[in-house]
Amino acid sequence: MTAIVKYTLIELVNKIKSKEISAVDATNAYVERIQKSKKLNAFVTETLESALEQAKKADEINQKDGALSCAPIAVKDLFCTKNVQTTASSKILKNFIPTYESTVTSKLWDQGAFLLGKLNCDEFAMGSSNETSAYGNVINPYKNNNDDLVPGGSSGGCSSAVAADLTSATVGTDTGGSIRQPAAFTGIVGLKPTYGRCSRWGIVAFASSLDQAGPMTKDVADSALMLDVISGHDEKDSTSANVKKGEFLKNLNKDIKGLKVGIPKEYIVDNMPKAIQSLWDKGIELMKDSGAIIKNISLPHTKYALPTYYIVAPAEASSNLARYDGVKYGFRAPGKDLIEMYENTRAQGFGNEVKRRIMIGTYVLSSGYYDAYYLKAQQVRRLIKNDFDSAFNEVDTILTPTAPSSAFKIGDKTEDPIAMYLNDVFTVPVNLAGLPAISLPAGMDEYGLPLGLQLIGKSFDEQTVLNAAYALEEKIGFQSQVKDWWM
């Protein structure tokens, strides 16, 4: 018999609904595993007791009609959860207890899911390895011989938790690749929806024109179900799109005959490991086998996406993070006057990467430099979006690798910010253009570490991306190789 924690989200919910397993059994299975998995450091806050209480109650009154009925789910610690500490993995928000619930998480609970806890991430989602968290590294359930590896970032607690079967599914956020790159590093599926598809209300803000919440799951169908639940217009987020809600799971379809798939030549980068190039080639072959039509395309401004991102994102962050002043919530350090109190609070409350980005953002927005940096970056952002717009006149989806490497060792890239930023070379353009993209596990490299392929879609065409991923997933037949070494 398969262990409960091995079920996909859809299998779990179906078994609970058909009373094959009780809500308490399901929750207990996750609780026990989480308690034995402290070494992975995936959680900042656990809410195991309240999850068990909710499960008991659901069994007693037999309420099992939600789309996520009785699924135990932990979420990234960037979503505000009512009466449960929300830290954004920063010291400055330690002990912050929101008095309200984010729109995305409230949709999970409305459909019958229970909160298992809050998952570790890079501080304020700024990082690609989960090493900037004030609550310590998360460890990847995959190992390279005896070396501990990063789980990717910023949604590193999410990726580690899904891959290690500590949650049935989760929601992360993606500003420059923070759902897709960690998904690739841990052999799971991660979907960044179109900007505006899911409400940002109640999510700790990093870069407001780029941030988007999305599912991280064991397989493509689970991502479709999660997107069904968390998407939709929300009047509390003025950038939330007033579009018809999709029925992604219902319309999931493996038939991609005639689908036009673009292969952008600019994504062939220097020093790309052979394993990634051959994985990409394999992906192209499998798409052809499924009847897709492969077209070579060009996205000429790809190399300018990262430099653009590292102006736009810090600029927006420096503005968003101005609210952490030690007055209204969170940590406060003493100071002899108001200004000194602000300065001490922020110097002691923020970690190094967050300070770097606030400083860069403040600089590029400051008088005399605004046009040279910020305005220019916004102009290049237009060129990057135009590249995608013209590509999508010719193709329905674009296939690329998700990240330029597999998971690396802890500490390998912490000395050089630029080396860390290069992790997001294939994911950042998508955020700048506001498009949907999915990463799915597609194979292993020579060290036995998972690698991901990314499918990018037109604005609000998550369905095509999901369908193409669904077809590819079946052809690839990826199997998790997580060995439970930490238990």
Added chain:
Amino acid sequence: MSINKETVKKISKLSRIASNEQFEDSMIKDLNSILTFVEQLNELNIKNIEPLSSVVEQKLLQREDVVKIMNEKEDVLKNSPHKNENYFVVPKVIE
């Protein structure tokens, strides 16, 4: 464009982040390497390109102008590190 100690001090003041020698030295190094990296954008001809600040194409939606009760006082004050009655407490501002 290179960033010196004076500039770092000025930006940290604008950012309201207390600065010290060690912080300034590490920021000079990091900020210069990040700025060199982003200055690749200077290779591009961007004349007459309209800046893109948001990918959202819809107009801002308007809601009915009705009074709603929200942000209750207790909730707003609940997480303050220092409060007194119905006020946030901060160091003395006016002499």
